[in-house]
Amino acid sequence: MRGFDAVTVDDLAAAGGVGRRTFFRYFPTKLDVVLGQLDDALAGLVSALAAVPGTVDPTSAARRAFLQVNAYSPDDEPVLRRRLTLIETVPEVGARAAVRYEGWERALAADAAARWGCAPGELRPQVFARVVVAAMRGAFTVWLAAPDAELESLVVAAFDDLARGFG
Amino acid sequence: MRGFDAVTVDDLAAAGGVGRRTFFRYFPTKLDVVLGQLDDALAGLVSALAAVPGTVDPTSAARRAFLQVNAYSPDDEPVLRRRLTLIETVPEVGARAAVRYEGWERALAADAAARWGCAPGELRPQVFARVVVAAMRGAFTVWLAAPDAELESLVVAAFDDLARGFG
DNA sequence: CGCTAGTTGGCACTCGGTGCCATTCACACT
DNA sequence: AGTGTGAATGGCACCGAGTGCCAACTAGCG
Numbered sequence: 600m601r602g603f604d605a606v607t608v609d610d611l612a613a614a615g616g617v618g619r620r621t622f623f624r625y626f627p628t629k630l631d632v633v634l635g636q637l638d639d640a641l642a643g644l645v646s647a648l649a650a651v652p653g654t655v656d657p658t659s660a661a662r663r664a665f666l667q668v669n670a671y672s673p674d675d676e677p678v679l680r681r682r683l684t685l686i687e688t689v690p691e692v693g694a695r696a697a698v699r700y701e702g703w704e705r706a707l708a709a710d711a712a713a714r715w716g717c718a719p720g721e722l723r724p725q726v727f728a729r730v731v732v733a734a735m736r737g738a739f740t741v742w743l744a745a746p747d748a749e750l751e752s753l754v755v756a757a758f759d760d761l762a763r764g765f766g
Numbered sequence: 767m768r769g770f771d772a773v774t775v776d777d778l779a780a781a782g783g784v785g786r787r788t789f790f791r792y793f794p795t796k797l798d799v800v801l802g803q804l805d806d807a808l809a810g811l812v813s814a815l816a817a818v819p820g821t822v823d824p825t826s827a828a829r830r831a832f833l834q835v836n837a838y839s840p841d842d843e844p845v846l847r848r849r850l851t852l853i854e855t856v857p858e859v860g861a862r863a864a865v866r867y868e869g870w871e872r873a874l875a876a877d878a879a880a881r882w883g884c885a886p887g888e889l890r891p892q893v894f895a896r897v898v899v900a901a902m903r904g905a906f907t908v909w910l911a912a913p914d915a916e917l918e919s920l921v922v923a924a925f926d927d928l929a930r931g932f933g
Numbered sequence: 934c935g936c937t938a939g940t941t942g943g944c945a946c947t948c949g950g951t952g953c954c955a956t957t958c959a960c961a962c963t
Numbered sequence: 964a965g966t967g968t969g970a971a972t973g974g975c976a977c978c979g980a981g982t983g984c985c986a987a988c989t990a991g992c993g
Contacts, residue, residue, distance in 0.1 A: 604948090607947090607948065607949085608948075608949065608950085609948090617972085617973085618972065618973040618974075619973075619974090620951095620972075620973050620974070620975095621971080621972055621973060623949090623950065623951080624971085624972085627950090628949085628950080629948095629949070629950090656933075657932065658932045658933055690865050693864070693865060693868070694861035694862055694864055694865050695861055697860070697861055697864030697865075698857050698860060698861050698864075701860070720908065720911055721908070722904065722905065722908045722920060722923055722924060722927075723927060725904040725907050725908050726900070726901050726904035726905070726924045726927050726928075727904075727927075727932055728904070729900035729901065729903050729904045730897045730900045730901055730904070730928070730932070732900065733893070733896035733897045733899065733900035734893050734896065734897055736896050737889065737892040737893035737894075737895070737896045737897070738889065738893070740892050741887065741888070741889045741892050744887055753889060756889055757889060757893045760889075760890060760893050760894075761893075761897070761931065761932055761933075762931050762932055762933030763931050763933060764928065764929050764930050764931025764932075764933070765824065765825045765894055765897070765928055765929055765931070766823075766825055766928075766929030766930060766931070771979090774978090774979065774980090775979075775980065775981085776979090784941085784942085785941065785942040785943075786942075786943085787941075787942045787943070787944095787982095788940080788941055788942060790980090790981065790982080791940085791941085791942095794981090795980085795981080796979095796980070796981090
């Protein structure tokens, strides 16, 4: 894991048996080799949110959507662990991941605003959207540190904290 | 504002009447020209948190600390607006800012764990820390979009949402 | 005056990323 | 078969960020 920078794009291209120029046609950035799937997850989140009836409150809707999107099969968990470890340990990767999360936040803000019947630009949906992503990140961090923990129950607990509040 | 990339380091160095090499001795990265002050804010947050009595609950402590750190004088607000605009509009800058926020999150998790009497690595302080920063970011976003809004009251409202919960 | 330590900045280099263009290859259409 | 066309490929040159190395300057101090 030491040395994400140590692996140059030329290495990756050569490893893929492809020219450097071609590499950049498939991955807009070296970081996208690691983070590409996050966009798929965003798409999944959006459709999962849309599938929840409009009468459900935003927190429950987000909880359902995230549980659905994060329902990884046991085979995929090692890959997810590696990816999240990279995100947490390599600042460059974490920075890029944060940019991706902004897309999630926009989707969540729009969804919450629709359910609350207010504008997405208002304070409450804006705070809600960021807070939901934050809770998920917290669950991920704890999951990474505790190898025996179950991701699903951590996500549920994080959302419970959110719903209950921290007052 | 168009063109953060368009301004090269050579431009900045020349504008500062200094050599390119010397520029990199003062700013480890081009982005630090914009984000350097965030570290000062982190230091301020840490000391503000430490100044709140240990008997105060984490949410109230964080609210006090953030109100103190974000108490900008009217003269500084335009600068803050510019910086936050850069953070929100230029992905590169936003990405780096997110990395800085992680330092805030670590400080908040440690503080909350101490107040709750649990380990910082547990789910609740981890979620709490990220959620607090998320709420602040939400308040910033709304403040940026509404020029007449008062930052302080937005922060207060965001923390109220946090305390009340979203259930 | 000479010595030393810290600041400076020029130079060359690596690496990520982009634009341009020649080559190749598949699949048509005649 | 021959030809034409469009997409994928990848080599090449280029730019900008960031780094290591080292020479030159500028204190300060004996």
